[in-house]
Amino acid sequence: MTDNHDHQADVAASPPAGTSEVPIRDVHLDTAFDTVPKYFAGGNVALSHLFAMLSATFPDGEEYFVRSLSAVQHRITDDELARDVAGFIGQESMHGREHRAFNERLASLGYPTKQAERYTDRGYRLFERISSPRLHLAVTAGVEHYTATLAELLLGDHRTREVFEHDATQRLFVWHALEESEHKAVAFDTFQHVGGGELMRRLAMTAVHVDFISHTIAMTAVSVALDPDARRHPLRTLRDMIGLIRSPFASLSAATQLAQYYRRGFHPNDRDTTELVTTWRSELFA
Ligand SMILES: [Fe+2]
Numbered sequence: 001m002t003d004n005h006d007h008q009a010d011v012a013a014s015p016p017a018g019t020s021e022v023p024i025r026d027v028h029l030d031t032a033f034d035t036v037p038k039y040f041a042g043g044n045v046a047l048s049h050l051f052a053m054l055s056a057t058f059p060d061g062e063e064y065f066v067r068s069l070s071a072v073q074h075r076i077t078d079d080e081l082a083r084d085v086a087g088f089i090g091q092e093s094m095h096g097r098e099h100r101a102f103n104e105r106l107a108s109l110g111y112p113t114k115q116a117e118r119y120t121d122r123g124y125r126l127f128e129r130i131s132s133p134r135l136h137l138a139v140t141a142g143v144e145h146y147t148a149t150l151a152e153l154l155l156g157d158h159r160t161r162e163v164f165e166h167d168a169t170q171r172l173f174v175w176h177a178l179e180e181s182e183h184k185a186v187a188f189d190t191f192q193h194v195g196g197g198e199l200m201r202r203l204a205m206t207a208v209h210v211d212f213i214s215h216t217i218a219m220t221a222v223s224v225a226l227d228p229d230a231r232r233h234p235l236r237t238l239r240d241m242i243g244l245i246r247s248p249f250a251s252l253s254a255a256t257q258l259a260q261y262y263r264r265g266f267h268p269n270d271r272d273t274t275e276l277v278t279t280w281r282s283e284l285f286a
């Protein structure tokens with residue numbers, strides 16, 4: 001993230017920062033991924049597989065979020081919320097497109113990102129067959145609290161950003177983090193706008209915790225197990241896996257922030273990230 005001018009060349013039709021709370025930016029990073037190294041997360045085998053699997057779940061997860069909000073768009077009677085929902089849908093669509101391009105590069109490096117994408121899509125589509133639009137919004141709002149928490153870590157702590165040494169990879173995750181912060185309250189507000197209550201919100205979050213933690217661990221373990229380079233260097237792989245526990249992504253403060261979602265009357269904007277958003281808007285898109 002050292003060259004703003006270079007970054008701006010990748011952005012088309014960006015509205016000036018500040019004209020919208022949730023602006024849609026047409027960011028293109030695809031060709032810049034051609035030189036991403038295999039262990040793109042600080043040379044750490046386990047962390048690279050973890051972020052590869054997270055990236056693999058993003059495009060189809062984000063399509064599910066878009067479907068969740070699109071399904072109730074016609075019921076939104078508040079103009080500002082309607083604008084934010086349109087911004088949310090635009091931002092998530094862009095994230096999905098760029099993460100798919102990143103996932104292509106990861107697949108060419110041997111990561112099982114294609115299989116993980118298909119698995120994620122099937123899971124969400126199966127869930128859609130058996131639950132209500134309001135529950136989808138509750139789940140989307142819960143996952144958005146995860147992405148907002150991760151985003152705050154990335155934007156606010158240089159150690160987490162520096163994990164991504166390759167410039168295009170860092171740009172992808174920091175741009176994504178900025179927009180997750182910008183739209184962190186949209187799914188939540190939509191859920192409440194269509195009558196979603198506290199009980200469903202909290203129960204859905206518990207399901208999101210179980211799903212997110214179990215799938216992230218299982219997918220990362222499978223991805224590492226399928227990696228012949230990781231198998232050839234078992235001690236390095238083991239050391240990197242143990243090191244995950246000490247990473248800022250597994251910190252107590254991140255866990256505390258996640259737990260705040262259970263507080264009665266919680267709202268995503270209770271955590272003021274305005275300064276972080278302003279700083280990174282100007283850093284990336286001024
Ligand atoms: Fe996203």
Ligand SMILES: [Fe+2]
Pocket residue numbers: 092144147180183
């Ligand atoms: Fe999001």
